[in-house]
Amino acid sequence: MLLRFIISRLGSAVILAIGIILVSFTLTALLPGDAASSRLGERAAADPEIMAATRRRYGLDQPLYIQFFVYLGNLLRGDLGTSIRTQKPVLTDLAQFAPASAELAIAATVIAIIFGVGLGIIASLRANGVIDQGLRVVSLGGVSIPIFWLALIAVFLFSITFRIFPSSGRLDPGQTPPQQITGMYTFDSLFTGNWVLFVSALSHLILPALVLAAPMVGLLLRFTRSSMLEVLGNEYVRAAEAKGLPAHTVVLRHVLRGALVPVITVLGTAFASLLAGTVLVEQIFGWPGIGAYAFRSASNLDLPAIVGVTLFVAIVYITVNLIVDFLYGVVDPRIRRA
Amino acid sequence: MTLSTTDPNLAPDGIPVRRNLWLRTRKRIPVAWRRPLAAVGIVIILAWVMLAIFAPWVAPFDPLAQDFSRYQPPSLEHLFGTDAVGRDLLSRVIYGARVSLPLAVLLVALSVLVGATVGALAGYVGGVVDSALMRVVDLFFAFPGIILAMAVAAALGPSLTNAVLAIVVVSWPAYARVTRSLVLSLRESNYLAASRLLGASSGRALIKEVMPNVAGPVLVLASLELGNAVLLLSGLSFLGLGAVPPSAEWGSMVSAGASVFYYYWVALFPGLAIFTVVLGFNFLGDAMRDALDPRSARSVATSEL
Numbered sequence: 328m329l330l331r332f333i334i335s336r337l338g339s340a341v342i343l344a345i346g347i348i349l350v351s352f353t354l355t356a357l358l359p360g361d362a363a364s365s366r367l368g369e370r371a372a373a374d375p376e377i378m379a380a381t382r383r384r385y386g387l388d389q390p391l392y393i394q395f396f397v398y399l400g401n402l403l404r405g406d407l408g409t410s411i412r413t414q415k416p417v418l419t420d421l422a423q424f425a426p427a428s429a430e431l432a433i434a435a436t437v438i439a440i441i442f443g444v445g446l447g448i449i450a451s452l453r454a455n456g457v458i459d460q461g462l463r464v465v466s467l468g469g470v471s472i473p474i475f476w477l478a479l480i481a482v483f484l485f486s487i488t489f490r491i492f493p494s495s496g497r498l499d500p501g502q503t504p505p506q507q508i509t510g511m512y513t514f515d516s517l518f519t520g521n522w523v524l525f526v527s528a529l530s531h532l533i534l535p536a537l538v539l540a541a542p543m544v545g546l547l548l549r550f551t552r553s554s555m556l557e558v559l560g561n562e563y564v565r566a567a568e569a570k571g572l573p574a575h576t577v578v579l580r581h582v583l584r585g586a587l588v589p590v591i592t593v594l595g596t597a598f599a600s601l602l603a604g605t606v607l608v609e610q611i612f613g614w615p616g617i618g619a620y621a622f623r624s625a626s627n628l629d630l631p632a633i634v635g636v637t638l639f640v641a642i643v644y645i646t647v648n649l650i651v652d653f654l655y656g657v658v659d660p661r662i663r664r665a
Numbered sequence: 666m667t668l669s670t671t672d673p674n675l676a677p678d679g680i681p682v683r684r685n686l687w688l689r690t691r692k693r694i695p696v697a698w699r700r701p702l703a704a705v706g707i708v709i710i711l712a713w714v715m716l717a718i719f720a721p722w723v724a725p726f727d728p729l730a731q732d733f734s735r736y737q738p739p740s741l742e743h744l745f746g747t748d749a750v751g752r753d754l755l756s757r758v759i760y761g762a763r764v765s766l767p768l769a770v771l772l773v774a775l776s777v778l779v780g781a782t783v784g785a786l787a788g789y790v791g792g793v794v795d796s797a798l799m800r801v802v803d804l805f806f807a808f809p810g811i812i813l814a815m816a817v818a819a820a821l822g823p824s825l826t827n828a829v830l831a832i833v834v835v836s837w838p839a840y841a842r843v844t845r846s847l848v849l850s851l852r853e854s855n856y857l858a859a860s861r862l863l864g865a866s867s868g869r870a871l872i873k874e875v876m877p878n879v880a881g882p883v884l885v886l887a888s889l890e891l892g893n894a895v896l897l898l899s900g901l902s903f904l905g906l907g908a909v910p911p912s913a914e915w916g917s918m919v920s921a922g923a924s925v926f927y928y929y930w931v932a933l934f935p936g937l938a939i940f941t942v943v944l945g946f947n948f949l950g951d952a953m954r955d956a957l958d959p960r961s962a963r964s965v966a967t968s969e970l
Contacts, residue, residue, distance in 0.1 A: 346804045354813060358820035463702065467951055471943040473896055475903045476919055476936030479926075487926055603811040607900055611923065622904065625815035633816050640809040 336652070340645045344638065348402075349395065351637040355630050356391050385411070385631075398634070407638070408631035412624065417635035420620060425639070426510025427497060428609070428616030432601045433511075434536035436594070439543035444590065446544075447551025448578065454556060462548060469545025474604050478538045478611040485534055492534040495613035499527050535612040539604050543597050550593045554586040561585070587658050595651035602640050706948030713942050717762035726753035728760040728913045736928045746930040748921060754930065757913040758938045764914045765942065768829055769894035775833045777887045780840025785879065787841070788848030789871050799845070802838040810835025818906035825898070825914070828907035832897050836890075843886055847879045885953060892946030899939050915939045 382388045386397060401408065407417035450462040486494035497512055498504065505515040505524050512528035558564065559582055567577045605618035617636060624632035716723055726743075731750040739746045745754035787798040814831035821827040851857060852875075860870045899916030901907040903923075908914030910921075915935040922932025 343804060343807055346800070347808055350804060350808060351813070355816060358816065460702075463951070467702075467944060467947045471892060471896075471940060471947045473899055473903075473916075473919070473936055473939045473943070475900060475916075475923075476932065476939065479919070479923055479932050479936070483926055483929060602809050603900070606811055606815075607903065610904065621809075621812045622815060625812060626819045626906075628816070628819055633812060637809055637812050640812065641807045644807050644809070 336649055340649065343645055344642060345399070347641045348398065348634065348638055351634045352391070352395050352398065355633055356394075358628070407635040410624070410629055410632040410635075412627045412629040412632065417631050420632065421617070421635060421639050422510075424615060424617050424620045427614060428605055428618060430511035430513060430532065431535055431539060431605060431608070431614060431616060432598065434513075434532050435539035435543065435601065436598050438536055438540040439547055439597070440594070442540070443544040443547025444551045447548045447590075448555060448583065450548065450552040451555035451559065452578065454552075459552075462552075466545040466548040466552075469541045469543075469548070471545075472541060474538060474542065475607045475611060477541055478535070478608055481534050481538050482611065493531050494534075497528060497531050497614065498524070499531075502527055535608050535614055539601065539608050542604065543601075546593060546597055547590065551586065551590050554589045555582060558582050558585040584658065588655060591651055591654050591658065595647050598647055702948045703952030706945045706950075706952070709941055709945030710949065713762050713766065713945065716759050717766050720759050720763055724753075724756035724759045726756040728752065728757045729911055736925070736931070738928075739930055745934040746928070748918075748931050749925070752911075754918075754934055757918060758915070758934050760913040761915045761918065761935060761938060762942075764825070764908065764912065765895050765898065765939070768825060768898055769891050772829045772832055772836070772894045772898065773887045773890050775829070776836045776890075777840050777883060779833065780837035781844045781879070781883055783837070784841035784844025785848050785871060785875065788845040789852065789867070789875060791852075795845075798841070802841045805835060805838040808835060814901060815904070815906055818901060823906050823909055825902070825908050825912075828898055828901045832894070832901070836894075836897075839890075840883060840886065844879055844883055847882060848875055851875055851878055888946075889950040889954065892943040892950065895939060895943050895946070 379388070386394055389397070398408065405418065407421070409415065410417050410420055413420055446462050446465070450459045450466075453459045482494045485491045493499065502524060504512060505519050505521055505528075508515045508518055513525060513532060516522075516524035516528055563585075564577060564582055567581045572581075602618060602621075605614075605616060606622050607618075608614065609616045609618040610622060617640070620632070621636045621640075623629075624636060729752065731752055733751055734743075734747050735749055735751045737743055737747040737751075743753050743755065745758060748754055748757070783798055783802070787795040787802075810832070813835060814828070817831040817834070818824075818827050857870060857874050860874045861867075865873065898907060899914070899919070902914050902916030903920045905917070905920065908917045910917065915938050918935035919932045919939075922928065922930075922935070925931060
């Protein structure tokens with residue numbers, strides 16, 4: 328039963344992934360810019376012979392559908408093609424940049440859960456009071472603030488004026504990264520017991536993570552509040568109150584658990600859609616992650632890298648949603664039966 | 666809408682419920698407390714619309730006129746200071762409203778047009794067409810739009826039109842889903858059957874009977890997304906993929922100030938303009954959502970930027 332569920336889910340995920348390759352392939356092929364000419368530069372691109380040779384080399388002289396099947400075939404062998412810009416396999420590039428983004432995204436999500444869910448609970452318990460109104464403004468402010476502007480303000484205040492946090496990079500200049508285990512410097516330095524490096528990695532991480540978390544805090548605050556309010560009206564909450572349970576037990580054990588399902592959905596979608604934010608934040612904080620890689624690939628029309636990074640991000644999105652579906656069952660046993 | 670006659674403070678048998686102070690949530694909502702935000706939102710939006718319309722009369726300087734007073738801090742003459750080539754930032758911020766507001770409306774309108782058409786077709790025709798179209802919608806939902814938008818802007822060259830088109834490509838699916846579910850709920854309704862019995866073709870029924878009933882909720886959803894549209898567009902411009910200099914666009918103005926922290930006002934004021942406009946739309950949208958659905962809409966798509 329559970330196995331069938333997993334298999335059917337994985338099946339549709341694979342079909343979705345193939346569709347995404349197809350779409351990104353077609354769209355990038357429809358674009359007027361040419362990867363070959365963007366690689367060669369103007370003078371060489373004017374020479375038809377060099378152009379033809381370059382196009383042959385990257386398989387661009389083949390019809391699009393053949394390119395597509397060649398790509399799918401290579402993909403099965405774990406080959407995502409070679410980036411025209413970095414001249415390295417796209418998979419190598421992704422493996423190099425993904426941990427930095429993962430670290431940033433996870434840190435931002437943890438911050439957003441602590442503040443978003445926490446403040447959401449407070450808002451729901453004080454519904455329509457002064458605190459709730461204040462938190463409503465905070466929540467709307469979080470989703471309204473342009474993230475690139477917030478990042479600049481954060482750098483101006485905390486890096487330049489007060490010098491609390493460094494303004495860019497993942498470590499201080501001259502520091503060597505810890506031995507690679509996860510590729511996330513905070514974890515790796517912790518695992519290897521390198522405290523100096525850990526403090527450095529953490530202090531570089533905090534500012535971009537806080538900025539990236541801002542819209543998520545706003546979103547989670549609103550959803551937690553409304554979801555809590557819905558559950559607070561239920562009979563079983565009254566029953567728990569009537570039993571004489573202390574208020575915090577009722578709120579945390581009974582209400583919050585019932586309120587979590589919609590919150591998890593939003594969390595999943597928000598985590599998966601962090602990418603747009605990371606493009607801007609990584610750009611400003613000089614954070615060498617997937618967002619910065621996607622930006623450079625796109626602005627150089629590096630087609631293999633664009634398709635690779637698109638596929639990678641889509642797979643993350645699909646996977647996160649799968650996990651969210653499974654989490655439902657854990658939080659709410661009724662869904663498991665359905 | 667059904668009117669509930671039950672008082673939430675009474676148990677079903679009519680006995681008043683004494684509630685834990687910590688948990689009193691079903692208290693009647695003091696309406697006056699909730700509306701101020703909507704009013705503030707309306708005032709902010711109206712102010713920006715007025716500024717956009719009357720920009721040539723309100724702005725103290727020509728937004729493109731350069732002079733030798735580069736990077737002047739805010740002063741009585743230049744309230745927001747001047748930028749790298751001595752342009753008056755206040756005037757540029759005011760003129761920026763002429764760029765961002767109409768484009769946000771255009772962006773949302775195009776997304777609604779595409780999304781609602783696909784959604785209406787899927788919901789109305791049903792069957793294979795429906796499942797095929799909805800798989801396409803799923804696909805675009807999982808598709809990382811920002812990468813596509815960046816690639817499109819890079820290939821077609823940075824321009825605001827291209828930025829709008831690129832965002833439309835990735836923002837229409839939300840409207841398709843909503844429209845489809847609305848059409849599905851209408852399809853079985855009696856008056857649609859009546860229109861069919863009167864001999865209306867299915868295309869005519871779709872346009873004459875279904876669309877007007879779907880339009881309301883979809884337009885509300887669309888108006889909620891205006892703030893997001895401003896954010897997305899200014900984000901692309903910040904990356905250098907939207908507005909081209911010397912146009913007075915807020916995102917690219919912030920970007921121009923990003924490298925000169927010492928002259929903080931260059932980035933501060935255009936960013937503040939984006940923030941207030943989006944906040945205005947979201948204040949208004951929040952109140953509308955509450956008015957339409959007291960349980961707060963779950964369907965509203967999460968923000969992209």
